[in-house]
Amino acid sequence: MKILINLFVTFFKxxxxxxxxxxxxxxxxxDEVVTKHKWATEDExxxxxxxxxxxxxxxxxxxxxxxxxxxxxxTGAIVATLALVLPSLIIITLVASVLSHFLQYxxxxxTMRGIRVGVAAVLIKIxxxxxxxxxxxxxxxxxxxxxxxxxxxxVVFLKISSVFVISAVMLFSxxxxxxxxxxx
Amino acid sequence: xxxxxxxxxxxxxxxxxxxxGAMTIPxxxxxxxxxxxFTAQEVTNMVAISESTPGPIGINxxxxxxYNTAGILGGIIATTGLVMPSLIIIILVSRALxxxxxNPNFNFLLKSLQPAVVALVLNATIQxxxxxxxxxxPFLIFAFILIFMRFYKTGSVFYIMLAGxxxxxxxx
Numbered sequence: 001m002k003i004l005i006n007l008f009v010t011f012f013k014x015x016x017x018x019x020x021x022x023x024x025x026x027x028x029x030x031d032e033v034v035t036k037h038k039w040a041t042e043d044e045x046x047x048x049x050x051x052x053x054x055x056x057x058x059x060x061x062x063x064x065x066x067x068x069x070x071x072x073x074x075t076g077a078i079v080a081t082l083a084l085v086l087p088s089l090i091i092i093t094l095v096a097s098v099l100s101h102f103l104q105y106x107x108x109x110x111t112m113r114g115i116r117v118g119v120a121a122v123l124i125k126i127x128x129x130x131x132x133x134x135x136x137x138x139x140x141x142x143x144x145x146x147x148x149x150x151x152x153x154x155v156v157f158l159k160i161s162s163v164f165v166i167s168a169v170m171l172f173s174x175x176x177x178x179x180x181x182x183x184x
Numbered sequence: 185x186x187x188x189x190x191x192x193x194x195x196x197x198x199x200x201x202x203x204x205g206a207m208t209i210p211x212x213x214x215x216x217x218x219x220x221x222f223t224a225q226e227v228t229n230m231v232a233i234s235e236s237t238p239g240p241i242g243i244n245x246x247x248x249x250x251y252n253t254a255g256i257l258g259g260i261i262a263t264t265g266l267v268m269p270s271l272i273i274i275i276l277v278s279r280a281l282x283x284x285x286x287n288p289n290f291n292f293l294l295k296s297l298q299p300a301v302v303a304l305v306l307n308a309t310i311q312x313x314x315x316x317x318x319x320x321x322p323f324l325i326f327a328f329i330l331i332f333m334r335f336y337k338t339g340s341v342f343y344i345m346l347a348g349x350x351x352x353x354x355x356x
Contacts, residue, residue: 015239019341025240054294055277056199057270060240065274077275085263088239092247093259095233107352114325114351115232116225116316118344121329122235123309125340126206130305134298144299151303155210159217162210162304166200166297173296177289 003071004079006037011064011083018060025060029067039071060084147172186254187261189219194246194265201242202297208242210304212249213311221253228312236341242266325350 010032018025026049033039040048052062061081068080102108138144147169154160193215201207212227222230230252234244243263250262317323329347350356 015243017238018240019235019238019339051274051277054291055270055273056202057273058198058201058240058242058266061243061267061270062274065271066278069275069278074275077271081267081271084240085243085267088237088243089247089259089263091237091239092233092244093251093256095237096248096251096259099229099233110354110356111348111352112229112232113316113322113356114354115344115348116228116312117322117325117351117356118329118347119228119232119235120309120313120316121326121333121347122340122343123206123209123231123305123312124330125333127302127306127309130206131302134302137295138299140296144296147296148299148303151300152306155304155307156310161214161218163196163200163214165300165304166202169297169300170293173293176296177292 004076007068007071007076007080008083010037011068011080012086014060014064015084015087025063029063033067039067187257190250190253190258190262191265193219194250194262195268197242197246198266198269202294202301206241206305206308207301208245209308209312212245213308215249222249224311225315226252228315231312232344236344321354321356325354325356 013032014025014028017028026045029045030042034042034045048063048066049059051066052059055062061084064080064084065077068076068078070076072079103112134144135141151165151169154165155162197208197211201211209227209231212230213224216222216224216227230245230248233248234241237244243266246262246266247259251259253262313326317326325347328350329343332346333343
């Protein structure tokens with residue numbers, strides 16, 4: 001029981017103090033999970049992150065589920081995930097309920113319009129960084145550029161849904177994998 | 185009925201949004217087309233709020249979208265839906281393998297998805313830019329923020345807030 005409470009407190013804190021998610025939560029988790037509670041070694045924690053990255057879903061949730069499961073099986077996994085999600089649930093619900101009242105004010109509207117311009121700029125940077133990273137790590141640059149172009153055309157002009165695009169590329173890659181294997 | 189749909193749609197996002205974070209945005213745009221739960225402009229508000237409040241962005245977006253659609257219960261259900269695939273997959277992975285290392289084939293598959301992921305997020309960015317850069321003034325602010333980013337490196341929240349202050353000051 002004590003471990004469950006500690007798990008809850010740790011991941012609640014992580015959810016509360018992480019801005020952005022993903023690797024932003026690594027320092028907090030290192031302090032809590034590795035240094036304070038000794039639930040995992042630093043290597044194990046880094047391992048959780050890489051597993052989190054190569055399984056579907058939100059990385060932060062994957063890491064929480066992993067730590068929780070290791071300590072207290074399914075109950076632990078559920079408690080850690082719940083704790084991680086709870087701060088978002090509370091804060092966002094509060095913000096959303098207040099925002100709808102504030103949106104009738106002229107000043108708030110001007111600010112929100114400015115904020116949306118800021119979001120566009122931040123997203124440009126995110127896409128640029130993401131693209132640069134993918135390109136740098138790519139082993140099949142020409143093929144990856146083709147996949148990128150076809151996917152972009154599909155979503156911009158044909159309005160094909162994101163789920164469909166991801167499924168199609170997944171299928172294509174499975175095909176490539178089988179083909180490579182047979183050739184070997 | 186709306187709760188079942190919310191759960192289903194966010195379960196799909198949890199399953200397909202590989203990498204999390206900004207990757208949830210294209211799926212939210214899809215939802216705004218499909219259900220009219222929220223407008224495309226509201227998606228932009230969601231991104232702004234999720235980036236500037238604590239917590240993983242994907243989860244913030246699910247809560248906000250769910251709340252906007254069907255109140256507090258909607259927020260809870262959308263978030264549960266988003267989290268469920270991770271919970272199931274990671275528990276299965278932990279059970280199956282004592283020491284898990286990324287399977288090379290699986291790693292290959294996820295890597296080969298990345299160019300498509302970039303395309304999806306780029307498309308979402310274009311949509312947001314089209315909505316917010318509808319005249320000269322917002323475009324100038326946009327250009328200013330981009331240049332500012334090159335010379336002053338800090339977290340996304342700062343740039344978003346700065347744009348908000350400029351928008352307020354210039355009565356955008």
